[in-house]
Amino acid sequence: MRPTAPTPLTSRRGLLFGTAxxxxxxxxxxxxxxxxxxxxxxxxxxxxxxxxxxxxxxxxxxxxxxxxxxxxxxxxxxxxxxxxxxxxxxxxxxxxxxxxxxxxxxxxxxxxxxxxxxxxxxxxxxxxxxxxxxxxxxxxxxxxxxxxxxxxxxxxxxxDNYGMGLNAGHYIGEKLKDTPDARVVELAGLDNLELTKQRTKGFDDALKNYPNIRKVARQAADFTVESGQAKMAQLLQAQRKFDALWNHDDDQGVGALRAVEQAGRDGFLMVGGAGALSAFQAIERDDGVLKATVLYPxxxxxxxxxxxxxxxxxxxxxxxxxxxxxxxxxxxxxxxxxxxxxxxxxxxxx
Missing domain, CATH: 3.40.50.2300 (Response regulator)
Known part of the structure; x- marks a missing residue:
């Protein structure tokens, strides 16, 4: 789905452009x-x-x-x-x-x-x-x-896959820095892809800066709407309370949001990845759990x-x-x- 960049970082589906x-x-x-x-x-x-x-x-x-x-x-x-x-x-x-x-x-x-x-x-x-x-x-x-x-x-x-996870982690960290014993979950992509490992590593490295935040669960999907819905449903069933979700991919995020709606869950913020139009529109409406997405342009x-x-x-x-x-x-x-x-x-x- 998206890639492996030159050293030192790998990328999906690594001069930096200031605004992507x-x-x-x-x-x-x-x-x-x-x-x-x-x-x-x-x-x-x-x-x-x-x-x-x-x-x-x-x-x-x-x-x-x-x-x-x-x-x-x-x-x-x-x-x-x-x-x-x-x-x-x-x-x-x-x-x-x-x-x-x-x-x-x-x-x-x-x-x-x-x-x-x-x-x-x-x-x-x-x-x-x-x-x-x-x-x-x-x-x-x-x-x-x-x-x-x-x-x-x-x-x-x-x-920059590592950068995606890093920036998602810092965004969530800043939102939850004043929340005692904050709990986060992760909906990753395909675990056999290096890009997925890099996104997770960046996320975990960012969370090290916030000692009040603990990642309590991680589930791997496969970048499809169907897998996002199924794996998110499993996360919701296993975790009755959490404060934030980092979802690696906006396409599988469509399914994840369906699972959230079907379960009637809220009370947490969700950060997506890639930059799908549907994600942008949901962020603009600001009427659900999806509050941000991290670009992979x-x-x-x-x-x-x-x-x-x-x-x-x-x-x-x-x-x-x-x-x-x-x-x-x-x-x-x-x-x-x-x-x-x-x-x-x-x-x-x-």
Whole structure:
């Protein structure tokens, strides 16, 4: 579902953007010339973000869009590519079968696209095809789930799973810091994914700062509405009283909220993860237990297109002095609550 970032942290579905997705486009938008005339005219020599230049064909390969977040990844990439008259996007159907995705990427390599953007279904399993593209002279932008070696990509961009848990924990900690003997529960994602372990670790590390708070239960779901409902029902049955819930994923959170409603429970606050539109809307209404969600922005794929375009044109990134794009870009896991939800509403995914 979402990924493994470069060291030191891993990411889902690890420069930091101050406010996650909203800032990403602005940061990457202006591409700079590699040959500024001199110090006085260098800034003037940089073309505007939307100024057409050398045509770039970008191949985009991701897993099957069987989850709201993954569907948003595809949509954001397509929308961003359409804003550039000098970009052609070759996009594959996507597959969760590693052999099939490898075949799709090899087709893009054989088409001699200028740049590849790849969100691998399995970073380890697809490392060799990333290496194949790089050796063929096609730079790779590795999106979210990271390949096993930096030699398989020119740039990595993705989210921060540890940061999600850390920020969720601090948000809950600040809300409960004056509550004696506060109890929290955790509805995690798939436990066999490194990203789930990182989200839990970040959460646990944050709670160490609040000695009055104790995590009393943890249940793993699998990022679906159905699993969220079933596993949340089990948590509610086992824990008759708690003060906060950290739910790793807004899609499974839809099911978790159904279970809460069916059980007639309240008296606790819930923090979600990822940034679904339904979560934003519930936070804005402020009529239930869901009070915040921690971003894992799918707009990272739009920024990946920006990076790929810059690579294809031989440009750097606007706002930075270097003539080359960064080797890695880690998005910030901002907390969205009723105070700032209006700002992030346009980035919510269905």
């Amino acid at each position: 997705a909203v800032g990403a486009g602005a940061f990457l938008a202006g591409c700079t010339s590699n040959e500024p005339k001199d110090e006085k005219t260098a800034a003037e020599d940089r073309p505007a973000a939307d100024e057409p230049g050398k045509h770039v064909t970008i191949g985009f390969a991701g897993p099957q869009a069987d989850h709201g977040w993954l569907n948003a990844i595809n949509d954001n990439a397509k929308r961003r590519a359409r804003t550039y008259s000098d970009v052609t996007l070759e996009i594959t159907e996507g597959s969760n079968d590693t052999a099939a995705q490898i075949g799709q990427i090899e087709t893009l390599i054989n088409k001699k696209v200028d740049v590849l953007v790849v969100l691998p279904a399995d970073g380890k399993a697809l490392t060799q095809v990333g290496l194949k593209a790089m050796r063929a002279g096609i730079p790779v932008v590795n999106l979210d789930r990271v390949f096993n070696t930096p030699q398989a990509y020119r740039c990595w961009i993705g989210g 799918p707009t990272m794929s739009a920024s990946a297109i920006d990076l790929a375009r810059a690579l294809g044109r031989g440009k750097g990134v606007g706002g930075m002095a270097e003539y080359e794009i960064p080797a890695s870009v880690t998005l910030y896991s901002a907390v969205v609550d009723k105070d700032n939800v209006e700002r992030y509403m346009p980035t919510g995914f269905r």
